[in-house]
Amino acid sequence: MKKLLSILCALSIMVSLSSTAYAERTEPDHDPVPEPNTIFGTDERQVVTNTSQKGANAVCNLTLTFKKGNTYYTKYGTGFMYSRLNMATAGHCIWDPSLDTYVETIKIAPGDTPSGGIVAPKTVTYKSGNLHVPSQYVNNGDEDWRYDYGVVVLTQQFPSPVGYFGLDSTFTDKQYETEYLNLSGYDSKSRNQYKQRSNSKMVEVRNLDFLMKYDTQPGMSGSPIYTDDRYVVGLYNYAASSALKVGEDYTDGYNSAHKLGNDGSSTKSKFYQYLKQYYIDPE
Secondary structure, eight states: OOOGGGBOSOSSOEEEEGGGTTOSOBOOSSOOOOOOOBOBSSOOOEEOSOTTSTTGGGEEEEEEEEEETTEEEEEEEEEEEEETTEEEEOGGGTEETTTTEEEEEEEEEETOOTTOOSSOOEEEEOOTTTEEOOTTTOSTTOOOGGGOOEEEEOSSOOOTTOOOOEEOTTOOHHHHHHSOEEEEEEETTTTEEEEEEESSOEEEEOSSEEEEOOOBOTTOTTOEEEOTTSEEEEEEEEOSOSSSOBOTTOOSOOEEEEEOOOTTOSSOOHHHHHHHHTOOOOO
16 A cells, blocks of 8 residues: 555645745645654654764755746655765655655755754755666656665765764564664754654564654654664654654554565565665775
């Protein structure tokens, strides 16, 4: 089942005609993607106050500009560096299912805060060589959620203190169920990076993804889910509900994330293979 109704990438969608240069901003009335966020009972997220620390310095706040006809749309998401020249994010942050178009530009701000990031942001303009999403996801209205991930390839690396995560392709289902895992991403309303760490939030581990009760807000699509030693094992994609808040015992659905690991199998997950396809070895 397609998961478009739970996409978190869009929070505040600012629209303008090209002639107005973003001077007038109105909510589009034809965009079917809601602005969901799912807080299960008490909000357990914690603001990351030092975004230059390891892990936080590899999480990126994304400002996404799409163009449909003569109208521009600004949306938000999260990404994470997995080499000095590679950033991963959700596929719907590169290809927008509601607009059926690629992003025009992505402004990448590692370790961002309301007062400014740890380094100057970079703006990447769409070209076939630097923004990638699987063809199965770019399908003009019939996007396959199983391929909702993408890669940005930079031509120049960020300076220190920006870091990057490792990737763990051998993470097992048992580890997903029992190990402490972290989710870090950006709330686009506040521009704060939030982190949550728990091993009691995993509800179900499935073949391609896992379900969880992490608290999330719009803008957190593309957030890394990683171990304490900073190895990414998942990518957050979809919220449980479009409601502002649900009860702790909510059972109608859960947040879901792509699995990077593949239960220790010698055959790597398609998600991991895709990230490695564009991987540039850090020097």
